[in-house]
Amino acid sequence: MTRSPAPVRPAVRRSRDREESRAAYAFLAPVILIFTVFLMAPMAFTAFISLTDWNGIRPVAQPGAFDLVGLDNYAALAVEDGLTQETYMRALRNTLQYVIVVVPLQTVIALVLAIVVNQAWLRGRGFFRTVYYLPSITSSVVVSLVFMFLFTRGGIVNDAIAQVVPGYQPIDWLNTSDGLVHLLLTPVGVTADTAGPWASAELGGLTMWEWIAGPSVTLSAIMMLNIWTTTGSLMVIFLAALQTVPRDIYEAAALDGATSRQALRAITLPLLRPTTYLVVTIGLIYTFQVFDQVYVITEGGPARTTITIGYVIYEFAFKNGQMGLASAAAVVLFVIILLITLVQRRIVRGGSLS
Amino acid sequence: MKGRSRLRPIGTPARAVRIILVGFIVAVAMVQVLPFLITVANSLKCLPAVQEFPQSLLPVPPFAVDCAVDGVTRSAAETSGPITFSPTLEGYAGLSAFPFDRWFINSLIFGIGVTLLRLVLDSLAGYAFAKLRFRGNRVLFILVISTMMVPSIVLLVPRFILLQQLGMLNTYQGVLLTLGVDAFGIFLMKQYFESIPDEIIEAAKLDGAGVLRTFVSVVLPISKPGLAALAILSFTSIWNNFVDLLVIVGSRQEMLNLPLGLALLRGQFGDTLVWNVFLAGSVMTTLPMLILFVIFQRQFTSSNLSAGLKG
Numbered sequence: 001m002t003r004s005p006a007p008v009r010p011a012v013r014r015s016r017d018r019e020e021s022r023a024a025y026a027f028l029a030p031v032i033l034i035f036t037v038f039l040m041a042p043m044a045f046t047a048f049i050s051l052t053d054w055n056g057i058r059p060v061a062q063p064g065a066f067d068l069v070g071l072d073n074y075a076a077l078a079v080e081d082g083l084t085q086e087t088y089m090r091a092l093r094n095t096l097q098y099v100i101v102v103v104p105l106q107t108v109i110a111l112v113l114a115i116v117v118n119q120a121w122l123r124g125r126g127f128f129r130t131v132y133y134l135p136s137i138t139s140s141v142v143v144s145l146v147f148m149f150l151f152t153r154g155g156i157v158n159d160a161i162a163q164v165v166p167g168y169q170p171i172d173w174l175n176t177s178d179g180l181v182h183l184l185l186t187p188v189g190v191t192a193d194t195a196g197p198w199a200s201a202e203l204g205g206l207t208m209w210e211w212i213a214g215p216s217v218t219l220s221a222i223m224m225l226n227i228w229t230t231t232g233s234l235m236v237i238f239l240a241a242l243q244t245v246p247r248d249i250y251e252a253a254a255l256d257g258a259t260s261r262q263a264l265r266a267i268t269l270p271l272l273r274p275t276t277y278l279v280v281t282i283g284l285i286y287t288f289q290v291f292d293q294v295y296v297i298t299e300g301g302p303a304r305t306t307i308t309i310g311y312v313i314y315e316f317a318f319k320n321g322q323m324g325l326a327s328a329a330a331v332v333l334f335v336i337i338l339l340i341t342l343v344q345r346r347i348v349r350g351g352s353l354s
Numbered sequence: 355m356k357g358r359s360r361l362r363p364i365g366t367p368a369r370a371v372r373i374i375l376v377g378f379i380v381a382v383a384m385v386q387v388l389p390f391l392i393t394v395a396n397s398l399k400c401l402p403a404v405q406e407f408p409q410s411l412l413p414v415p416p417f418a419v420d421c422a423v424d425g426v427t428r429s430a431a432e433t434s435g436p437i438t439f440s441p442t443l444e445g446y447a448g449l450s451a452f453p454f455d456r457w458f459i460n461s462l463i464f465g466i467g468v469t470l471l472r473l474v475l476d477s478l479a480g481y482a483f484a485k486l487r488f489r490g491n492r493v494l495f496i497l498v499i500s501t502m503m504v505p506s507i508v509l510l511v512p513r514f515i516l517l518q519q520l521g522m523l524n525t526y527q528g529v530l531l532t533l534g535v536d537a538f539g540i541f542l543m544k545q546y547f548e549s550i551p552d553e554i555i556e557a558a559k560l561d562g563a564g565v566l567r568t569f570v571s572v573v574l575p576i577s578k579p580g581l582a583a584l585a586i587l588s589f590t591s592i593w594n595n596f597v598d599l600l601v602i603v604g605s606r607q608e609m610l611n612l613p614l615g616l617a618l619l620r621g622q623f624g625d626t627l628v629w630n631v632f633l634a635g636s637v638m639t640t641l642p643m644l645i646l647f648v649i650f651q652r653q654f655t656s657s658n659l660s661a662g663l664k665g
Contacts, residue, residue: 016559021488023565027478028494034475034535039501042512049511060515113382116375121366131383133655134390137643139594141613142636145620146393149629156392159407232386236655260367289505292596296617310507317511330508341503 043334050074050327057321066324073328078204084325086205090304091312093206097215098223098290098308103283106227106234110279113231114238115268120247129239132232140229144296147225148174173221177303179213180220216305222293230286234279241275242268281344285337309333390640397633398441404629410439445630446638454635456608457615461593461639464529464611469588471534473581479535480543481569485555495544502537506597514601524606532602533592539584546580547573579653586646586653593643612639 050073054066077088117128135143150156151173158170185191192199192209199209215223245268253263291310294300300307300315307315309329317326366372395411396404482488483495513532514523522528550573558568574581596613603609610618616635620627647654 017487020486020565024482024486024488024491027482027486027569030475031479031498031535031540032494034531035498035501038513038516038532039504039509042509042516043504045512045515046508049515056511061519109382113379116379119366119375121372122376128379128383129655130651131386134386134644134647137590137594137647137654138640139596139613139616139643141596141616142639145616145632145636146389148620148627149396149633150389150392152627154405156407156409159409163408228385228389231382240656285503285505289507291507295596295600296620310505313507313510317514323511326511330511333505334503334508337503337505 046327046330049323050331052324054323055321056317056323069324073324074332076325077328077332081205087304087307087312088309088329089204089206090210091307091309092204093211094215094219094306095288095290095308095310097219098226099284099287101215101220102223102226102287103280105223106231106283107276107279109227110231110234111238111272111276113235114242115264117235118239118242129236132235134232135229136233138229140292141296143225143229144293147221147228148297151221171217174218174297175302176217177301177305179216179305181212181214182209183217184214216302218298218302219306222290222297222306225293226287226290230283234283237279238272238275241272245271277344277347281340284340288333288336288340393633393636393640395439397445397630397637398443399439399630400442400444401628401630403439406439412439413441414439445634448628448631449635449638452615452619453608454615454638457610457612458638460603460609461611463526464533464595464599465589465592467526467530468533468592469585471530472536472539472588473585475535476539476584477543477547477574477577477581478569479540480545481547481573483540483544484547485550485552485573486565498537498540500537502541510597510601513598517602524603524609528602529599533595533598536588539588542584542587543580546577546583550576582650583653583656586650590643590646590654 049066051068051070052066053069053072054060058065060066076082076084078085113128113132116122117125117132122128151158153170153172153175155173157173158168162168162170182191185195192207195209199207201208203211249267250263253267258266289310290308291314294306294308294311295314298306300311310333313326313329313333316322316329367375391411392409395409398413479498483491483498517523517528517532520528522531554572554576555568558572563572593611594613595611596617599611599614603611604614607618612635616632616639619632619635
């Protein structure tokens with residue numbers, strides 16, 4: 001900046017500026033055009049369709065193809081008793097369970113792996129990074145098929161457990177709708193019938209017991225799949241952040257008599273806080289959208305315990321011909337993801353990706 | 355440096371702790387790799403051998419056991435004696451009952467086409483945001499970046515309608531136009547171009563080069579690492595893409611890409627899953643990515659790409 005530009009007469013400079021801004025608009029034109037037609041317009045259109053009862057079959061431009069129904073679709077999802085509400089609430093419950101289990105686990109495992117792999121005394125850092133990253137380059141459909149293969153009743157996972165646990169009754173991983181909490185409480189005598197009258201009270205079309213029964217065995221298997229897939233790429237993000245921490249800080253801490261555990265608590269973890277927020281946000285955004293695995297592995301079964309918000313949007317739209325409902329559910333999902341992003345931005349100002 | 359011999363190197367935990375930590379990361383590494391090995395091994399088995407336990411990952415002699423007699427696959431029960439893992443391409447041959455080659459070519463066309471478009475359009479836009487002065491720079495950039503927050507699943511319905519109206523459902527141009535620009539790529543290129551010193555651009559200007567000329571013959575040639583990162587990211591994400599392409603091309607069998615094709619296979623077989631065929635398809639879908647990964651490992655494991663890969 002201190003270098004003075006060559007003397008240019010003002011008139012020439014002004015014409016250069018004009019040339020530059022004209023070029024800028026030209027450079028941006030294709031992007032703006034494509035985004036407007038294929039992204040912004042469809043978004044606005046989703047919001048509009050969510051206020052209609054369009055069935056997706058009659059051409060949308062045809063007069064009388066749909067009626068405006070106001071906020072009926074949103075009401076049907078959230079407050080009106082009925083099958084739609086029950087479906088949506090079930091999907092919401094499953095998705096929340098999914099998010100609550102997957103995001104903390106994948107974040108913690110990725111963080112621990114990154115810290116260990118970053119240790120100065122460890123040899124073969126590149127090897128571990130490569131190995132952990134492999135699942136990230138694999139298609140979600142392939143991972144789903146492979147996990148189906150591993151987790152089928154007569155599959156490798158059950159066989160491996162049977163080798164270690166004598167008398168093991170094979171679990172039908174991909175076809176067991178019992179919730180984990182339910183399975184834990186049953187042996188100690190707590191069931192929907194004995195827990196008290198609150199258990200059969202209804203909220204949003206589901207009983208309280210259904211709300212707290214925990215993820216089904218099948219949903220848990222899909223969670224494991226997700227953690228297996230994403231941990232590696234999240235670890236790489238942590239690792240990159242760790243490598244920007246200068247080693248002298250640790251040496252100075254050691255000279256002050258800090259143990260490695262103290263250094264971890266006082267230096268490493270605080271410095272990783274912005275990265276952790278980033279990793280958690282990425283995790284939240286993607287787990288709220290989970291779709292591919294459900295589509296491939298279970299189609300929402302068994303007993304609808306693996307339907308997710310993403311999956312019911314698809315189901316409303318392309319199986320039931322309820323485009324209005326699908327759009328309303330999509331708008332709600334968009335708002336959820338928007339809120340997550342905004343909260344994350346408030347927490348980390350000036351993070352590298354914000 | 356002095357005192358190394360008496361003290362442990364700074365920041366090194368006790369030996370027992372180190373053993374536990376290494377044990378942990380090795381265990382995780384095994385969990386990450388085993389499914390790949392199991393997949394490859396079983397894709398090379400005949401169907402009865404797939405169901406044989408304990409699973410063998412390496413071929414076991416004798417290799418003479420036939421799985422199929424006169425083209426009819428025998429079940430494990432019908433086969434006398436232990437079924438060993440004698441490598442066969444039965445699973446891979448099974449793929450020919452489907453337009454698998456077509457899906458492979460589609461994956462290539464989508465991947466290469468979208469990548470080329472993004473290289474051009476994302477870098478043009480990224481350059482404008484990074485280096486050009488114009489009114490509305492910041493506002494437009496925020497608008498573009500905010501589109502990253504729109505999940506594919508939210509666009510399911512309106513994309514379907516739009517492409518239907520334009521007559522572009524199940525067409526290559528539908529794929530290219532819908533996915534040919536992405537906000538993350540623009541962000542990536544903007545960041546990259548910002549790292550180029552202004553002096554280089556000023557010098558080109560003083561030589562009388564226009565904006566486009568400067569961009570093409572001065573900036574792009576020194577931006578190969580950034581362009582390579584963008585190319586790898588978009589090719590990978592399109593090759594593995596499922597949900598966007600499900601809407602755009604999912605309703606015509608010969609327009610599917612590999613993941614959509616595999617999902618179709620799974621759906622068609624219902625509960626009688628022909629595992630060696632599925633796993634062969636999985637290997638064929640993953641192998642090109644694996645080759646790319648081996649060549650471009652460094653670019654893949656840069657953190658920027660990791661953040662974008664899931665999108």
